[in-house]
Amino acid sequence: MREDRVAFAEFCGSDELILTPEEAEDRLNAYYRHRREVAAVQRPGPARGKRRPAPNLPLFTLPPELADSDTVGVIYDQVDGLNFYADYGMLRDLFANPALTGRKRHQDVLRSYLREESITPLPIRRLAAAYPETADAVFRSFLRQPGFTWSEHGDALLRRRKPWYYENEPRPGVSVIGDRLSELLRVRSP
Numbered sequence: 001m002r003e004d005r006v007a008f009a010e011f012c013g014s015d016e017l018i019l020t021p022e023e024a025e026d027r028l029n030a031y032y033r034h035r036r037e038v039a040a041v042q043r044p045g046p047a048r049g050k051r052r053p054a055p056n057l058p059l060f061t062l063p064p065e066l067a068d069s070d071t072v073g074v075i076y077d078q079v080d081g082l083n084f085y086a087d088y089g090m091l092r093d094l095f096a097n098p099a100l101t102g103r104k105r106h107q108d109v110l111r112s113y114l115r116e117e118s119i120t121p122l123p124i125r126r127l128a129a130a131y132p133e134t135a136d137a138v139f140r141s142f143l144r145q146p147g148f149t150w151s152e153h154g155d156a157l158l159r160r161r162k163p164w165y166y167e168n169e170p171r172p173g174v175s176v177i178g179d180r181l182s183e184l185l186r187v188r189s190p
């Protein structure tokens with residue numbers, strides 16, 4: 001996963017992207033095509049002059065809940081792996097401009113990021129780190145706690161809202177398969 005994350009960041013220019021759903025699908029499909037091409041070049045192939053057939057792999061498509069959002073955040077984290085977040089652009093805008101906490105849509109997005117069990121603490125931690133000068137103002141307004149500071153209370157907030165995340169040690173989001181299993185998978189593919 002570590003190698004794939006580095007390759008992703010090199011290909012995309014960052015390990016964090018904010019794209020429209022269509023752009024996200026296109027970028028991920030381009031990335032996976034690139035990775036297959038790199039892997040094919042590195043693998044010993046048939047005799048010189050013969051082309052290896054390209055694997056017939058399905059295209060990456062976003063699930064409907066992401067495909068219907070205005071933006072999709074794509075974050076390939078070194079611990080949490082590759083993740084996708086609906087309306088991540090709106091959440092980033094909120095951290096960039098804390099005055100947006102007065103808008104219901106922005107409040108709803110932050111509320112869902114804090115409540116949803118399908119969303120890890122990663123996007124909130126990333127945005128608080130990217131916008132340290134405004135994170136306090138966002139949470140003070142949103143939580144209606146004038147004394148809130150991210151540095152003092154942020155971790156406790158995330159642990160309280162997402163206890164399931166902290167109960168287990170993080171595991172890689174990508175599994176490496178050995179040569180034998182890979183060979184068996186190729187034999188079974190149509």
